[in-house]
Amino acid sequence: MTTYLEKHSWGSWLLTRDHKRIGILYLYVILFFFVIASVAAGLMRLELLTPAGDLVTSDTYNKLFTLHGVLMVWFFLVPSIPAVLGNFLLPLMIGARDVAFPKLNLTSWYIFVAGGLCALWALLHGGVDTGWTFYTPYSSTYANTHVIVMAAAIFVAGFSSIVTGLNFMVTIHTMRAPGMGWFRLPLFVWSLYATSLIMVLATPVLAITLALLVVERLWGVGIFDPHLGGDPVLFQHLFWFYSHPAVYIMILPGMGVISELITCFARKKIFGYNFIAFSSMAIAMLGFLVWGHHMFVSSQSIYAGMVFSLLSFLVSIPSAIKVFNWTATLYKGSIVFQTPMLYALGFIGLFTIGGMTGLILASLGVDVHVHDTYFVVAHFHYIMVGGMVLAFLGGLHYWWPKITGRMYPELMGKLAAVLGFVGFNFTFFPQFIMGYMGMPRRYHAYPPEFQVFHVLSTAGASILACGYLLPMGYFIWSLRYGRKATANPWDATGLEWQTPSPPPTDNFNAQPVVTTGPYEYDAEEAERRAKIGLLPQTPGGAS
Amino acid sequence: MSEPVISRKTYVWTLAGLLGLLCLTVMLAYLPLGPLHLAAGMLVSVSKMLLIMVFFMHLRVSRRVIWLAASVGFVMLTILIVLSLADYATRSWMP
Amino acid sequence: MNQWVAHQFNSSAQQREAVTLGMWIFLATEVLFFGGLFAAYTVYRHNFPEQFHEASHHLDIVLGAVNTGVLLVSSFFMAMAVWSIQAGRRKLVVLNLVMTVLLAIAFLGIKGFEYHHKFVEHLVPGSGFHYDGDWPGRAEMFFWLYFVMTGLHAIHVIIGIVVISVMAGLVWSGRIGRENDAAVELTGLYWHFVDIVWVFLFPLLYLAGARG
Numbered sequence: 072m073t074t075y076l077e078k079h080s081w082g083s084w085l086l087t088r089d090h091k092r093i094g095i096l097y098l099y100v101i102l103f104f105f106v107i108a109s110v111a112a113g114l115m116r117l118e119l120l121t122p123a124g125d126l127v128t129s130d131t132y133n134k135l136f137t138l139h140g141v142l143m144v145w146f147f148l149v150p151s152i153p154a155v156l157g158n159f160l161l162p163l164m165i166g167a168r169d170v171a172f173p174k175l176n177l178t179s180w181y182i183f184v185a186g187g188l189c190a191l192w193a194l195l196h197g198g199v200d201t202g203w204t205f206y207t208p209y210s211s212t213y214a215n216t217h218v219i220v221m222a223a224a225i226f227v228a229g230f231s232s233i234v235t236g237l238n239f240m241v242t243i244h245t246m247r248a249p250g251m252g253w254f255r256l257p258l259f260v261w262s263l264y265a266t267s268l269i270m271v272l273a274t275p276v277l278a279i280t281l282a283l284l285v286v287e288r289l290w291g292v293g294i295f296d297p298h299l300g301g302d303p304v305l306f307q308h309l310f311w312f313y314s315h316p317a318v319y320i321m322i323l324p325g326m327g328v329i330s331e332l333i334t335c336f337a338r339k340k341i342f343g344y345n346f347i348a349f350s351s352m353a354i355a356m357l358g359f360l361v362w363g364h365h366m367f368v369s370s371q372s373i374y375a376g377m378v379f380s381l382l383s384f385l386v387s388i389p390s391a392i393k394v395f396n397w398t399a400t401l402y403k404g405s406i407v408f409q410t411p412m413l414y415a416l417g418f419i420g421l422f423t424i425g426g427m428t429g430l431i432l433a434s435l436g437v438d439v440h441v442h443d444t445y446f447v448v449a450h451f452h453y454i455m456v457g458g459m460v461l462a463f464l465g466g467l468h469y470w471w472p473k474i475t476g477r478m479y480p481e482l483m484g485k486l487a488a489v490l491g492f493v494g495f496n497f498t499f500f501p502q503f504i505m506g507y508m509g510m511p512r513r514y515h516a517y518p519p520e521f522q523v524f525h526v527l528s529t530a531g532a533s534i535l536a537c538g539y540l541l542p543m544g545y546f547i548w549s550l551r552y553g554r555k556a557t558a559n560p561w562d563a564t565g566l567e568w569q570t571p572s573p574p575p576t577d578n579f580n581a582q583p584v585v586t587t588g589p590y591e592y593d594a595e596e597a598e599r600r601a602k603i604g605l606l607p608q609t610p611g612g613a614s
Numbered sequence: 615m616s617e618p619v620i621s622r623k624t625y626v627w628t629l630a631g632l633l634g635l636l637c638l639t640v641m642l643a644y645l646p647l648g649p650l651h652l653a654a655g656m657l658v659s660v661s662k663m664l665l666i667m668v669f670f671m672h673l674r675v676s677r678r679v680i681w682l683a684a685s686v687g688f689v690m691l692t693i694l695i696v697l698s699l700a701d702y703a704t705r706s707w708m709p
Numbered sequence: 710m711n712q713w714v715a716h717q718f719n720s721s722a723q724q725r726e727a728v729t730l731g732m733w734i735f736l737a738t739e740v741l742f743f744g745g746l747f748a749a750y751t752v753y754r755h756n757f758p759e760q761f762h763e764a765s766h767h768l769d770i771v772l773g774a775v776n777t778g779v780l781l782v783s784s785f786f787m788a789m790a791v792w793s794i795q796a797g798r799r800k801l802v803v804l805n806l807v808m809t810v811l812l813a814i815a816f817l818g819i820k821g822f823e824y825h826h827k828f829v830e831h832l833v834p835g836s837g838f839h840y841d842g843d844w845p846g847r848a849e850m851f852f853w854l855y856f857v858m859t860g861l862h863a864i865h866v867i868i869g870i871v872v873i874s875v876m877a878g879l880v881w882s883g884r885i886g887r888e889n890d891a892a893v894e895l896t897g898l899y900w901h902f903v904d905i906v907w908v909f910l911f912p913l914l915y916l917a918g919a920r921g
Binding site for chain 1: 715716717718719723726727730731734735737738739741742743744745746748749752753756757834835836838844846847849850853854857
Binding site: 625642643686690699 | 726729733734737740741744751752781784787789792795796897898902905908909913919
């Protein structure tokens, strides 16, 4: 029997239309950018060891944090779980042979690579110093770096994410296996659907905004130009109309992964399936209504600020629903502390801290105090790194046997998970404290009283780095020396585990037919019910 | 393999309606409507859009999910415009 | 299974469903792509109502209305092309597609004439811009929006012309027929969308100020 990994030629990879191979192609590219962006972060942390700006100049520092932000957001986090794990798993999870548009899927990878090359070009020719947000007039009237090329890079990469989102939505709508009703979809698929919705509806606004920025730079006059009565803050409106929902592109898929991990390693049916599914959709929709909370200290009207503040608080409701449901799933579960589960538990804690501090930031008055401080930096790193990166690593460990047909070394995995968790908290918790005390972000030098926090943070970053390097090492090791994986090493439910590891090119040897919900872990429970004459319950049904 | 889903006659009537609305919108521009000009113009445009979408783009015979996909873009655009205007319309208010 | 169904689909009905939904979702992204411009227009019209009113008088309402009519009729021919392919009348499809393209080219011609006129009148934003009246900068903003919005629309028209021409060729050569008509229908959806954008651009730009 041939697996999808059988062929080895370059052509078989670069011209593939197999969603599984395309997922792996994405993995290579985003890891490449992750390494570059991490090195930039490392340099910044080194610079901040001492209060004086002695390692890099302020200009270089500006370019470092811009590089770190741009690459991490658009070339790592946005495509991380959707384009790698999503591409690999979505058709497997819904019992399809491939996504709806395989050629388009490969095209989107090439578009992504083209965007990445533009970004690399800008990087090699001196970088960009506007910050990842490209606020006008830093990026228009007063720009003196390669804003145009970098904006073009993101414009192009944006289309890749639109195409991926479109492909996923159509796939989920039309390619489900017989019996796979909407409420039998794994929650990861629901979260991918919500993510795709944001990708499809928000990214075009970012694209047109960056295009307008580029036209303004090239033409000399433009829409954000105060000489024409233009309002630079309009850029922030349009930018955050994308970028706030994009924050949810960078967490929703992580939440989906966690739902899969928690239920598998607690050996228990997920608690409140419908609530988790709908809260994903609610987060995606509410995410479009809150962008103004990034602009509380701009010239935005205070009344608009009040509305945005109120709406921002609403997002906490579906987020909290998820956390409570995961916790309730753990309750009385038979918990197994495998590596993916360690990541999942870490996620729940760190996401909760990140989410709660988000409420603090959504309050108009408090935000004036902590705006643009390390408090904000710590807050969104708790979501992006403590949330999404942990979920990505957890998911990668969980599905590694399916992707490669090999097991990773369990002990090393646990060690890496613990190192990552400890290192992460050492890095970012001190930032909450110094941010609250007034340490502004984006400064390469600072008053000496903040040094102790910066030293803690830099020390933590080095531990965190080990937590990243270790998996990279043993994952590569496992490709050759790892134990061969069975089709279902975790005794998990879900269609992707009912096909061999690694899967055949067409995913399933026979068309799967779905007869139950996705998380039928309660075998004993079902037995007990059968004994006392109750029928086994399945959530929802075919629709 | 398929059959025509909407008749030629309907297409002709749709075109007639569209051209009629075009004449209407130009005429409205010359009437003293004051601040209602924008509302009138947009109302005519939305009517034209609905004619095009329902008949030319076959929404009339499409499934609900297509209706959903057809409307979601406009819903999001409304959110973008309304919440942006919420800022610009209230900036000059004194607290 | 027939030769027109790609391997990932189980039936031609499923394939049809997928491509149609895909096209509509693409159009939703297009709505928001233009949407950024419409939002910017709304904000600045809200901020500078008088200047937008005055500046719009420099646009030719007759040419604008004629162009709207041209696009609406071209949309009709596109719809007829879809009808013809569903009815299996190959020559009629090609004829309707050619009419659509000819009208699209006429649209671009009139648009180009208008652009030229604006250039002569120094109403193109940039260093050569000249405008008699209060707040020339705000009028310049109006014309900047005019050029960017109609320009982005014109790019979509050009893409449409290319795609429709290719479709006409494929239908003529028999590579697209009644059995695999989805491509023509999707092209139609795209072309009607381009029409809808113009339906909104016309009153917003040409009729921004009352003419009476």
